[in-house]
Amino acid sequence: MAKVWKNVVVFMGSTRENRLCERVTAFIVGKLKEKNLNVTVVDPKEFVLPLLTKPVHFYRSPEEPPKQLVEMDKKILESDAIVVVSGEYNHCIPPGLTNTMDYFGPKSFANKPSGIVTYSPSNVAGARAGVQLRSLLGELGCISVSNMFAIPRAHKALTENGVPQETEEGSHMDSAVGKLLTQLEWWANAAKSHREAATNNTQF
Numbered sequence: 001m002a003k004v005w006k007n008v009v010v011f012m013g014s015t016r017e018n019r020l021c022e023r024v025t026a027f028i029v030g031k032l033k034e035k036n037l038n039v040t041v042v043d044p045k046e047f048v049l050p051l052l053t054k055p056v057h058f059y060r061s062p063e064e065p066p067k068q069l070v071e072m073d074k075k076i077l078e079s080d081a082i083v084v085v086s087g088e089y090n091h092c093i094p095p096g097l098t099n100t101m102d103y104f105g106p107k108s109f110a111n112k113p114s115g116i117v118t119y120s121p122s123n124v125a126g127a128r129a130g131v132q133l134r135s136l137l138g139e140l141g142c143i144s145v146s147n148m149f150a151i152p153r154a155h156k157a158l159t160e161n162g163v164p165q166e167t168e169e170g171s172h173m174d175s176a177v178g179k180l181l182t183q184l185e186w187w188a189n190a191a192k193s194h195r196e197a198a199t200n201n202t203q204f
Contacts (some may be wrong), residue, residue: 003196005080005188008032009061012043013086013097013129020154025085026162031177032083040075044096047072049103057105058167073108081188082114082142088129093136101140110141111195113187115180125150145183149176169173 014021032039060067114137117127130148138146157169164170
């Protein structure tokens with residue numbers, strides 16, 4: 001019997017004022033919930049962390065890591081897939097995103113797929129950050145699926161509530177995200193099946 005993915009963690013990348021990230025995330029989360037998935041959103045403006053000095057996996061007894069880190073680490077460990085929603089700051093991955101993700105080690109992310117969603121108000125659609133995210137996610141052990149969902153002119157593609165607009169940009173949203181989620185679901189189910197069949201905790 002095929003294993004069915006259940007849990008997805010979505011990382012938001014932006015901390016800027018009036019950020020487009022909110023509407024893009026609302027759209028993505030809505031599509032994931034249409035698949036009856038449990039979605040945990042990690043927003044660096046709400047899940048507030050200082051500049052990284054000590055990740056959760058560096059704590060050793062009798063020290064106890066902060067409760068919010070332990071709880072989020074458990075969510076990541078239990079997830080079947082990771083989705084990253086990111087713009088680009090100075091043509092790079094936003095520092096708030098990497099600071100948040102670096103609090104958790106590769107063992108938390110390992111052996112599950114990831115999906116990359118990028119956006120910008122320009123035609124570039126955040127793609128340069130997306131290319132860099134492929135390397136980061138690969139090093140964390142949650143290799144990204146090949147289809148990257150990039151949204152140019154995101155302010156014209158989605159309303160503030162994450163609903164596709166009746167514009168040229170908005171007309172392709174449903175079909176484009178469908179390609180990403182189809183790949184993500186296939187790999188999430190394959191990885192889940194293998195994890196549950198494995199007899200040890202070998203990371204690969």
